[in-house]
Amino acid sequence: MKALVWHGKEDIRYDTVSDPEIQNPRDAIIKVTSCAICGSDLHLFHNFIPAMLPGDIMGHEMMGEVVEVGSGMDGRLKKGDRIVVPFTITCGECEQCKRGNYSVCERTNRKKDFADKVFGHTTAGLFGYTHLTGGYPGGQAEYLRVPFADTTHVKVPENLSDEQVLFLGDIFPTGWQAAEQCDIQETDTVAIWGCGPVGQMAIRSAILLGAKQVVAIDCLPERLSMAEAAGAITINFQDDSVIDRLDELTDGKGPEKCIDATGTESHVSFAQPDTIYDRAKQLMALESDRPHVLREMIYVCRPAGIISIPGVYGGLIDKVPIGVAMNKGLTLRMGQTHVRRWTDDLLKRINDGEIDPSFVITHTAKLSDGPEMYNVFRDKRDSCIKVVLKP
Amino acid sequence: MRNLIPKHLEGDPKILKKGHGSLSAVDRTAKALGWFSIGLGLAEMLAPRAVTRTLGMESAGMNATVRAFGAREIAAGVLTLSTEKKVGLWSRVLGDGLDVAVLATGLDRFNPQRRNVKVALATVLGITALDLATASALSARSARPRQLRDYSKRSGFPHGVTKTGARQFRPTAQHMH
Numbered sequence: 120m121k122a123l124v125w126h127g128k129e130d131i132r133y134d135t136v137s138d139p140e141i142q143n144p145r146d147a148i149i150k151v152t153s154c155a156i157c158g159s160d161l162h163l164f165h166n167f168i169p170a171m172l173p174g175d176i177m178g179h180e181m182m183g184e185v186v187e188v189g190s191g192m193d194g195r196l197k198k199g200d201r202i203v204v205p206f207t208i209t210c211g212e213c214e215q216c217k218r219g220n221y222s223v224c225e226r227t228n229r230k231k232d233f234a235d236k237v238f239g240h241t242t243a244g245l246f247g248y249t250h251l252t253g254g255y256p257g258g259q260a261e262y263l264r265v266p267f268a269d270t271t272h273v274k275v276p277e278n279l280s281d282e283q284v285l286f287l288g289d290i291f292p293t294g295w296q297a298a299e300q301c302d303i304q305e306t307d308t309v310a311i312w313g314c315g316p317v318g319q320m321a322i323r324s325a326i327l328l329g330a331k332q333v334v335a336i337d338c339l340p341e342r343l344s345m346a347e348a349a350g351a352i353t354i355n356f357q358d359d360s361v362i363d364r365l366d367e368l369t370d371g372k373g374p375e376k377c378i379d380a381t382g383t384e385s386h387v388s389f390a391q392p393d394t395i396y397d398r399a400k401q402l403m404a405l406e407s408d409r410p411h412v413l414r415e416m417i418y419v420c421r422p423a424g425i426i427s428i429p430g431v432y433g434g435l436i437d438k439v440p441i442g443v444a445m446n447k448g449l450t451l452r453m454g455q456t457h458v459r460r461w462t463d464d465l466l467k468r469i470n471d472g473e474i475d476p477s478f479v480i481t482h483t484a485k486l487s488d489g490p491e492m493y494n495v496f497r498d499k500r501d502s503c504i505k506v507v508l509k510p
Numbered sequence: 511m512r513n514l515i516p517k518h519l520e521g522d523p524k525i526l527k528k529g530h531g532s533l534s535a536v537d538r539t540a541k542a543l544g545w546f547s548i549g550l551g552l553a554e555m556l557a558p559r560a561v562t563r564t565l566g567m568e569s570a571g572m573n574a575t576v577r578a579f580g581a582r583e584i585a586a587g588v589l590t591l592s593t594e595k596k597v598g599l600w601s602r603v604l605g606d607g608l609d610v611a612v613l614a615t616g617l618d619r620f621n622p623q624r625r626n627v628k629v630a631l632a633t634v635l636g637i638t639a640l641d642l643a644t645a646s647a648l649s650a651r652s653a654r655p656r657q658l659r660d661y662s663k664r665s666g667f668p669h670g671v672t673k674t675g676a677r678q679f680r681p682t683a684q685h686m687h
Contacts, residue, residue: 124525129593132531136523164532165593174525256522264522323666345661350671387594402592478666481659490532498652502659 121510122260123489125175128166131490136176139256139264144191147268149183149202153281154258156180156489156496156506157289158315159382159431163249164493167383167407168433170233170249179206179246180289181258182281188268195269202272203287204258204265205458208244211270222455227267228253242455259489261510273462276470282477283469285507286320291476292461294320294380297429299461300452301376303328310334310365310374310419311351312412313381314342316505317429319479321378322351327474330376334368336361338386341502345479357390362419373421382430383408393438400437407434417444428453479505486510536647540595543641547587547602554580565630566623567616575612579605596652599645606638 124134139148157180162168182203188196196202209216213225227244228234230253234241237251244266247257255266265271275284294317301309309325311318314337325333326349335346336354343353354364365374387394393411400406416426417440426449444451468474481504484492492506554561558576562568582605589598613634616627665671 120523121529122523126531129537130531130533133529134525135527135529136525139523176523260523319666326671341658341661344658345664348662348665349667350665398594402588402594472668474666475668476666478664481661490530493532494534494651499654500652501655502661504661 120261121486122176122256123178123486123493123508125163125171125177126173129164129493131164131177131493133487133490136260139262141187141189142264143266144189145267145269146189147185147192147196147265147272148187149181149204149263149265150186151181151183151258151261151263151510152201153183153285154178154181154260154486154508154510155285155290156259156492156508158317159248160493161497162383162431162433163247164497165384167401168249168431169407170251170254172250172254175247175249175254176256176258176260177247178257178259179248180285181246181263182275182285182288183263185268186262192269196272200272201275201277203275203284203462204246204263205271205273205287205292205462206246206248206289207455207458208246208253208255208265208267208271209459210267216270219457219460221457221459227271229266230254245455259486259508261486270459273459273466275466279469280477282480282507283475284466286316286476286479287462287465287469288458289456290316290479291320291465292458293317293429293456294322295324295461295465296454296456297321297378297380297427298324298328298330300427301325301328301378301425303330303376305329306331307376308332308334308365308369308374309376309378310336310416311378311380312336312416313379313430314339314346314353315380316479318342318378318380319345319349319504320476321380321429322346323349323474325376325378326350327468332368334365334374338388339499341499342504345504348478356386357388361415365419369421373419373424375421375424377416377420377424377426379412379416379426379428379430381412382428383432385409385411397437406437408432408436410436410439413439417447417449420447420449422447423449425450425452429456480507482506484508536644536651537595539640539644540590540599540648543602543637543644544587544590544595544598546637547583547590547598549587551580551583551585551587554583556580564623565613565616565627566621567627579609579612582608596645596648599641599648602641603638603645606634606641609634610638 122136185200207222208227209221209224210226215223224243228241231241244253246255307330309330333351335351338357387398397409486508554576558573562572586601613631
């Protein structure tokens with residue numbers, strides 16, 4: 120089969136690889152009908168997240184049709200089913216899964232020993248996202264083996280298109296969880312840093328969850344225009360001071376809830392000197408991430424507010440004002456997404472016409488165009504916000 | 511890292527044939543220039559006297575200048591090999607200008623190594639052209655388009671906004687199986 124394979128920094132190739140096979144009774148093989156490039160794939164593309172190996176298949180946003188199942192499905196999944204695959208692989212049986220903490224499933228990371236050493240305790244296996252999370256082949260491919268498939272799937276009805284449901288596997292529940300963990304009240308201002316795909320989903324989620332006002336922060340006009348379309352107030356941080364504008368919008372008190380949908384690769388600019396400092400430290404391997412957004416959120420957030428971090432961070436950060444966070448009594452919530460926790464509700468919302476996540480797709484291309492689409496997405500060429508690939 | 515891959519992963523897909531990739535000719539040239547920069551920088555840092563002797567430019571302070579230029583080359587090389595390669599290459603172009611300016615002082619007709627200086631100057635000018643072409647290509651590639659697409663109607667709410675609020679999550683039997 121054909122797949123997009125990681126060979127090194129900024130080197131993704133459209134390779135021919137061997138077909139996946141059933142390895143365990145709970146496995147299924149799907150024929151991928153749609154997959155997408157995620158913002159966090161760019162972190163791998165740039166080699167900012169450790170433990171990728173040449174030969175790893177990319178992709179953790181995918182869906183398709185079941186073409187083969189293992190012997191242990193107990194009828195929960197069968198050939199011909201149309202499913203979205205959550206990016207977090209879940210066993211459904213461990214203590215964490217039973218609590219709904221699917222992204223920290225205790226059993227699905229097949230490199231548990233490695234993860235235990237690095238993280239202290241293992242987290243769930245993830246598709247196409249480094250050997251720290253199991254080194255599972257990803258879904259930017261014609262076929263995908265889904266381990267623990269009986270619990271790692273979302274069945275989707277035929278009346279909804281791929282484009283409407285594909286994002287149930289990651290960015291929609293990720294944006295939703297980011298907003299959910301803010302405990303949004305109807306008097307709240309929710310400020311969201313980063314208007315990429317997860318930011319766009321977080322904006323809509325915060326609106327659906329009843330925020331009084333949602334403020335979207337980015338520097339790309341096309342992203343800000345998409346945020347405005349949903350009803351967000353926007354701040355272009357290259358034109359305005361984020362802190363001054365947020366204070367203006369909240370009678371000088373700061374937003375109650377802040378969401379970091381940017382993560383490790385915050386924009387580097389002389390207008391934000393700390394980003395230059397972080398980038399220089401990154402180049403010297405003295406820091407792995409650029410936490411400008413975290414610093415700004417902690418500073419501007421209203422005392423006793425909540426900071427929610429869906430953006431991916433890879434390792435160590437520097438000069439984060441933990442003393443400010445402590446004295447202001449801020450609550451920090453973060454984590455990979457417990458996808459299955461949210462998907463029943465979100466699928467219903469899509470089916471009811473409450474939201475249509477396909478709004479975010481700006482580019483659709485063949486899988487064979489994938490390597491170039493990584494460049495288009497990285498360079499934000501042609502107003503690119505979200506790429507869907509068709510194998 | 512390789513030894514971290516357990517035996518039971520061997521059934522995973524393996525590469526049978528490599529295909530086309532995301533690295534363009536410009537990316538490859540930038541990478542080559544980055545490594546060249548680091549190599550040259552190391553030579554200048556470690557053996558400045560050999561450089562000044564070859565060029566016949568052994569005046570006071572010249573060894574320190576060559577060492578400083580070596581540090582500059584290494585810094586530019588690291589940047590060029592990073593995701594900030596555009597900045598790295600433009601810094602190389604500026605550095606090339608400095609190199610030319612300093613080398614030009616060695617064209618003095620009393621310099622016994624004048625011929626070597628001429629060769630070095632020609633080489634630097636050739637590399638400058640390559641640096642300039644690569645930096646320009648990278649800048650053009652990531653330049654912001656004049657015409658942006660219009661996303662102002664992409665609300666994502668087919669029937670307008672309904673603030674429905676949260677629904678309490680409880681793990682259900684369906685979640686666990």
